[in-house]
Amino acid sequence: MDITAFLRDNNLASPLFVLSTIFLLLLIFKQAKLVSSKNLPPGPPKLPIIGNLHQVGDRPHVSFAKLAQKFGPLISLQFGKQIVVVASSPEAAMGILKTQDRLLSSRIVPTAFQQASLIPHSLIWSECNPTWKSLRTLCRAELFSTKALEAHSRLRQEKLGNLLDFLRCKQGQVIDAEDVVFTTLFNTLSSIIFGKDLLDFKDEHGTQDELKESLRTIIKYGGRVKDLGSFFPMLERFDLHGIRKGTMKEFNKAFAYWEDIIEERRVLVTSSTWSSEQAQSFLDRMLENGFSNNQINQMVMVRFSSLSYF
Template identity: 55%
Template sequence: MTKLTRFLIMESSLAASLFLLTTPLFLFFIFKQRFRSSKNRPPGPPPWPIIGNIHQIGTNPHVSISIFAQEYGPLISLQLGTQLLVVASSPSAALEILKTHDRVLSGRAIPNAFEHSFSPFYLVWSAGCGEHWKSLRTLCRTEMFSPKALEAQLKIRDEKLAQMVSFLQGKKLEVVNVGDVVFTTMFNTISNVFFGKDLLEFEDKHGITAGGLKGKLFKALEDGTRPNISDFYPFVRKLDLQGLRRGNLKILKEIFSFWEDIVEERRARINSSLVAEEEDKCFLDRLLENGFSNDQINICALELFIAGVDTTTSTTEWAMAELLKNKEAFSKVQEELKHKTNSKIVAGLQVSECSYLNACIKETLRLHPPVPFLIPRRAFEACEVMNYTIPRNTQIFINVWAIGRDPEVWEEPLSFRPERFLGSHLDFKGQDFEFIPFGAGRRMCPGLPSGIKSVQSILASLINQFRWVLPNDEDPSKLDMNEKFGVTLQKKKPLQLIFKDLE
């Protein structure tokens, strides 16, 4: 027998074995998907056997799913492997999910990469709305996001703004990555509120920002958005075939090491019965006083950094890009700030009175919502939405990106027109379902008041202090506005500007 013959026999045997192994699985998926299709679930593109609609999602799923919604309706279903996904793409569909059926549809679909020993301590990614979730959310609202807490934080915020402006003044005529500057400013604001000290440096002399903590935070966040076999086929979740869960756990432990000494120092001080003045206490002290473990504290800090820093950074960067492209709007903001503020570094309380600036922020949030699908939800039990059946454990997306660009809701939806919000009752506080960049219902972002104040003050300070130009005198009207999909919606090409003195 020749080598070629033996090789052909081996190949045919292997093919036959694979056929025998995969045929039952193939038939099982066909039967299962046809059985499911007979149910009264929302319409959607026909799924392929085994993979479902995975191949149709692409790198910008908020866009591809929006196109499906135009064909199949405001509530559609997609089959991602064996996982059923239902997506709402209209205000009426969002209202039913976030308000009418909020109780049964308020679970979280936790990415497999995030399912590890720290999972019971999540706030944002908490699978349910149990006692830990309720107590931590209440504590965050009271100690970090209430009007009293925000007023107490005003000194910290103004100090971080001043440091940002001082750093930029030393970069005159140099190309600056706007996102990096805003990220560091916002991160240090939150780290001072939480830990009582800065964790990042603008100059990045020791590689902390670029190669250390910041990079690890982005890596941890990206793990949850990477395509994962374990998410598409839950029956293999425990196997962690791509190693994303193991890798994420390793990254988290490395992140926690950046502040573990601070936690131990504060815990030792509390255990020693040393009483700190109320005004000197940070949020970490409150958690320790309430008996939080190190693991609980670490996850709380991580979620607050990711939720508060990345969203504020992306929103500010998008707002600056839109204003650069729209000179008339930019001039109106400058003129308003000139009359409303007493100094070039603005205070949050003053900025809240700037109606046109706030209209620009709202228009930015409409066109570029920080979280295009909100955080994925999960059905605790089956229910009826818009006369369709949502089965138990279905994953649910709210496509706020599509809602914000719906021509049936918004006039000239692709145009940046802040004037549409002047004198309008529309707000982002979860009551107007055509405009819900921060969600609605019990899972609405609790840090909304803090996030908005941060965007207002950072954006206003940059506009009020500097004259912005693009490198090489590029035409702002041709600025690249392509998106990079992730948990947050970022500019694909980071915004780089040269800051000059005001004329």
């Protein structure tokens, strides 16, 4: 085939097309050179523009584990313009999370959690500013201190007793162990945070399944690897996959379960007759410190999201 005639017949020999092609190739080569020049761990070969996106399936942790078997416990991948280093062994993870934690503590906020109304109040995703420090101080004093853990021991024993009582009532019957454990753990946290249970073992209205599904969907959105907006910044604002919109929808569903409790306690805490000795839960402490609903919702979601894996 005559290449010159082919280009002319398909209008591929125009100056604009030639210049555009040259520019695109230069951009690709420049990016590839920039990536290769970095002192990065080994990793699989990369394709132009998309990098290693084609090698990550619907279960990224499985894909990363397979790649680690071939390239080692510390590998580098390229997703669009984003460079990702994956640690797949306890030793590599300890080097990142403990040995070099100060150098590597900054983090990229996943698309799902880039919510303008929520990020400033998040203990996980917000910047290390005075607000974040006050959140951390409150959590450390009210949730993780030795005194707090000892105070909650009676509550944990009570929830365990409720679980055993339910199992005795169901003796000889088939039960869903996953749902029973989820309810026990969820009620333990909700009692610490709100001072009351939010779920019932019988779950006659299907509340448990709805709430658990919302939590799982939020985590699923947060773990989405194949998001064009994250890998190509120029597309980020368009939310092409509907991740931010979908996550916010699930957030609102979950928040609705405890909105009435927050407002009820807010009325009591802000009344003239309130004293700090009357505080019964972590919610009361947050309200005493003037936390908004957005701040409270974020703090609650951090605690509850871990249960979505049950």
